[in-house]
Amino acid sequence: MDAYQRVIDWVDDRIVNSPGKIILLFLGLTVLFVGGLGNIETETGQNQFIEDLESFEALEDIQRDFGASFTSGSTSSTTLLQDSQNVLSKPTMVRLLRAQERVENQHGMRVESTSSPAGVVARTLDPNATTLQEEIDAIEGATPAEIDAAVRTAAERNPGFTNQLSDDFNRRAASAAAAQATITHGTSDIPDRADRVRRVVSTAGQDIRVLGSQPDTISDSLVLVLPAAFVLIVVFLVVAYRDLVDLLLGIATIVIALLWTFGFLGLAGIAFNPLLVAVPPLLIAVGIDFGIHAVNRYREERAQDQDIERSMRITTDQLLVAFFIVTGTTVIGFLSNLVSAFPPTQDFGLVAAIGIVFTFLLFGVFLPAQKVYVDRLRRKYPLPTISERPLGAADSALGRALGGGVTIAKRAPLAFMLVVLVVTGGVGYYATGIGTGFSPEDFMPAEETPEPLQSLPEPFRPPASYQYVENYNFREEKFDQDGQVLLYVEGPMTRDTALESIYRAGADPPPTFRRDDRRAKSQSIVTVIESRAAADPEFARLVARNDRNDNGVPDDNLDEIYDALLDSPAREQALSFIGEDRRSARVVYTVDDSADDVATTVDARAVAADHRFDASATGFAVIFQDATAVLFEGVVQSLALSLLGASVFLIFIYWVLEGRPSLGIANVVPIAVSVAFVVASMRVLGVKFNAFNGTILAITIGLGIDYSVHVVHRFADEFEERPLMPALTRTIVGTGGALTGSMLTTVFGVGVLWLSLNPAIGVFGILTALSVVYAYLASLFVLPSTLVLWDRVANSSRSADPMAGGESSTSTPHESLTED
Template sequence: MLRKVAKIIVKYRVAFALISIFMLVVSIYGIQNLRFESDLRSMLPEGHPAIEDYNTFQNEFQSSDSALIVVKVDSIEPRGVYDIRDPQVIQAIYELEQRLRQREYVTDTISIADVYMQVLGRLPETEEEAKFVLNMLPAETRSQLVSRDYTTTIIVVTVSREKNSKTLTRVYKEIQADINDVKFPKNVEVVQTGNIGITYRILELLQSDLNKTMAISFVLVLGLLLYFYRSPVKALIPLTPLVFGVTMTLGAMGLLGIPLDIATTTIGAMLIGMGIDYGVHVTNRCYEERKRGKSIEEAAEEAIAETGKALLGAALTTVAGFAAMYLSSLPMLHNLATTLILGLGLAALNAVVITPAVIILEEDVMKRLKGHYEVPEIRSHSGILREAFRSLGEGIRRRPFTFLGAVFLITLVFGYGVTQVTTEVRLEKFVPKGMPEIEALKDVRSDFGGQDELYVLVKADDVRDPTLVRSIYRFENEITADSYYNNVFDSESIADIVVEKYGYIPNDEEKIREALKDYEGQNLVSPDYSMTLIKFTGDFGGVSINDFRRIMSYFEDAIKTADFPPGVSLSLTGDIYLNYVLDSLTNEEINRISAYGTIFVILIVLILFKRPKVSIAMITPMFLGALWTVGFMGLVGIPFTQTLAGVISMIVGLGVDYGMHLSHRFLEEREKGNPRPIVTSVENVGPGILVGALTTAGGFLALLAGELPTIHDFGLTLAFGIFASVLASYLVTPALLQIFYGKDPGGGSR
């Protein structure tokens, strides 16, 4: 069947090439429609209770985002200010607030300038006057506005919830423009942070990382191809179908509306790394057949027919590993699976269709220029590299159990690393350390106790019921009393409003209605009084991942055991809690995706080869590569993130390919009656696998240039997974095949 297809491809190569070029043009149009996404809600499954509560929280309470502007004295240069209470600083803060309040999306601002306007009716004229007013405030209130050393203050800007990345970017840039337009005195630094600042930075880095990692992976792959093929023209042959495949994939993402997020931003570099493998194998086999004296058309047909079998198996198992991500409940992994499967499918198709056409075209042009054609001497097919693989094949043929023993020792080391793996899903942890937004957020947490907000959504027939209000007040005080444990430094609820008005909570519902009438539909109470919020502020996201889980678990237990009237329901919500839900889901998805990915790959191998022994030789390195990769993550401290939740499934899908290429060549040599099929297989296929693995890992390692830590970790983990899978394939697959078939070198079918 493949031979018939190969003949058609070679015969109508020009037509197939023209079709690919047309698809390329359409894809370039699609790329213009690509969009970037960093909304936390898009990472969680629809219908999840936490999402439903969050949407209720958004719709009923006119929820908003907050931009924190940190104003800090960051130097002690002469003729500058040294205290945040300097009238010049307060004047600049007031001017910035006035500018911000003119923006249609800004609903409120809070700063120390507001305190002076309320107390004095004007801004302070001297530093002594400024100090006097602040000293009048209760210590608890003062600590929420200025740091203890009076070098830092914050402006809290409340903005209407931004629905998409374009709007959020506009908001961030306009707020930043207002900051830049206000002249703050010397020694004062002003930094925008909070949800909007961090999300904007992530969006900015997503775009720059996509372009940077794609460019670097392309250069790395091209450099490796130049080394192995010894000619710029020859190096471009396997690269051409790859360029087609990557462009078509990005174009399809734009046309299908698949966003570039924290996971799919890696797609360009990944496809360059993985997709080149297909073109390399077709090109190498074609040159190998030309060396044996076959015509260019015959060599191309043989390359497609023989290599196509292994490529088909490799593509199917890789797709099977990636397809397991569809079983995840996380939409982000669905998008990643779609783009990877689409990209690899297009890369494989273009490798089979475009590569022969380019090889034949290149040979025709060289004949016309030089009058003759010389079969290229590929570096991987000669010299020290070939001798090294021949020696490896001989060593495995003579002492297969020795090599398996070495593999066992390696597995013990990485087995320990598996026990050290953790997870991390908080968005702020995805921004590189040292970024101004993150450093400013650290200042907020250290100087002001944190500005993270966690909400308890209370649902009842009427939240103005005195018994319910009293329960809210009691619950709120119980939580704040445990501040040493839960990191809460402030709270707010309708109970506080009632107590502030009366000094106590009356049993008369009419009095409570009177106290709350100005809060209808605003911040704390829904318009129909069926829901209310209890807001807790503190440092929840800046702690270690274990403390973060402990704090969130504390709140979950607290609302389960809270003493509220019958019929009242409580649930946690807010961005911080969504991070916690995502963390829990990620831990669940890792095991499920990995298990199903492995099962899918094993089934594909068994269906394609129908030989249990050969299948075991193929899939054992796959297991080892995945195990060693997880162990590596634990040993170097790389946590599982939303992006890395599917990494085991990906390694499984990719890792089986190398054992498959070796096993397929072994069976081919064995059918020909080769008395040393192991040696021939390792000698001839080993170098090609190395070239493919180096280019694949090169594409992944290009992700190290990304500034987002999660993309950096993703590239390092996948690159290690590739090398681990290759090493396991070199050592385990030939050793097992030698053990299973060493005494039966004939063409048996077991």
């Protein structure tokens, strides 16, 4: 104990005796960290959360082996959506083909290939049409009856044809209301690609739209949310500080904490990802709490007619320890995210932990040094002082209101805690039913931003709508919602059994797979061979000669089969299903998109196991299910590590500092209550754990411990000098005022994230605000009764009536210092 006290005394001396040097040192470090701000890079999108999954790696293998059919790092694709009364009519198909041709002819677009229903119909009319102009000629030279016949033939021979048409496609009438087309570019580095394509295709027809890319709403959200948060925080800080100079010192210290944290981000080379949007509100929340506690505790001593130096020594002597405990437990909570399989979550845990350490140093040392320096100036110069009264004084209305938890603890602590235990148990059981999910929609803004936001002035006014979301919703509405499962098959595709293995795996498909007769509805090199054989009699004879069991699938001389296929107009289609080295294949199965991802993934892996070669299942359903499983595992591990790590740390630290390790257990009780209520609230609100809010439990523990530590540590100090109930009353009234100011400021400052255009950030703001409210209520109402029962057990104090919670008639403060 003496060792840590010597360290605190040394810091106290520097704060009181050399505040100017401390201020200069911290400002110098600020200049250093500001230099790192220019190095910050940004990562967006969901790929960063799934790129390390085996199923995603299988998708990357498919991208590598089958080139233009999938967008890889060296290529990119643009999706066109056509909306018309009948996209299969002659003039409509010509417009779509001309739009593709104009993009192909545009300088710098590097078009490698195009795909559209119109192109399929054109090649059905003229198998020798290999260019877009030849396809246009084929359509324009055909009669309406020939076009209708070609549509029906294409639908019969080419399963992929109907996938590019809306789900109202009528084969008999040869009509559909919408079509999709894809343009593949030879590079991913085309500036403003979507906008340039949009301008070009608009010259071909107003019924063609460009899907574009998912918007990055982080910048739009920050521009909107941060000013609103700043205004709300300043308003509440004005109420909390009630002094202009103290207000400016507190805000300046918060700003420096943010500069240090994000400067570290740039210096360490950590990319800014969507999860890190939550770091500023968290640091602001903890900074507000530390600042209000520091100033309020200092004012309490000044109100007792203590001088500046003595008041600050008492303040830092007590609060440095409390801040250290809060920092240690909060850092443990955030670092528990390092067990996550998602790199962005790991980065969030690390950056948040570093930010909390910075906040501890700034508010534990820098702010007190500023306060001493400024108050000394006030003695020399007429600087304005509006109020030095502590927040929540005992004779104030707030001070009287804060005593409710103490009253319960005095009258019926055991009965109250039994009720809390039963309610928390029920709430916790209900919380176990919360779901997990992982979807691109988690990061997608609304199609139109709320009208009130449109009345904001520039630059705060967000876009009125997001065209990508409008187009995305159009595609979801118009096109068949059947999903796809992809199999990446590795092995020598020239072996006699290779194609039979692919064919047999589709027999008797599992429930989530769509059926075509008794077989799974699929696309593969086998279906390409079947389609080509139906269109080319010579190729059909070649297949028949090498088909041992007459099932239409060749068994012998597969190299010869592939050579003939690649020399035909079906070359491009064939290469989208078999690797050029003929050592891998891609199989696409159609699945029920409304089916549960768990069932779809289980079925996909069962089908993969039926292949004779190594086969890996992938596709969005499989990848997102894997991500969900990893997410849930990470949430559970993070929660366990946070609670266990924080409990061990608190037990150890209270043993070292106070000689009362059991105080650490009492400290954790309100945290457990808060966690149960937060998760239950998520279920009530219909919020699932996803990649973004999966960190909320670590945050709840971190912020909750912040509140309860201030109460417990203050109580430990007060309990050394006075009996149980007076110590508890002084603690709750004195610390509760600062907690109230901190809670209100944080709830409104963080809750403003609800305005974010990114729904994941908005939900995160609501959950964080709820966690703060629950932590506050638990610290002020659950913790007093917990401490009374702790005293009875740890110090063998008893009242005459155990249910009354009154003070022991025999216990004295001195007798309660040592645990049994």
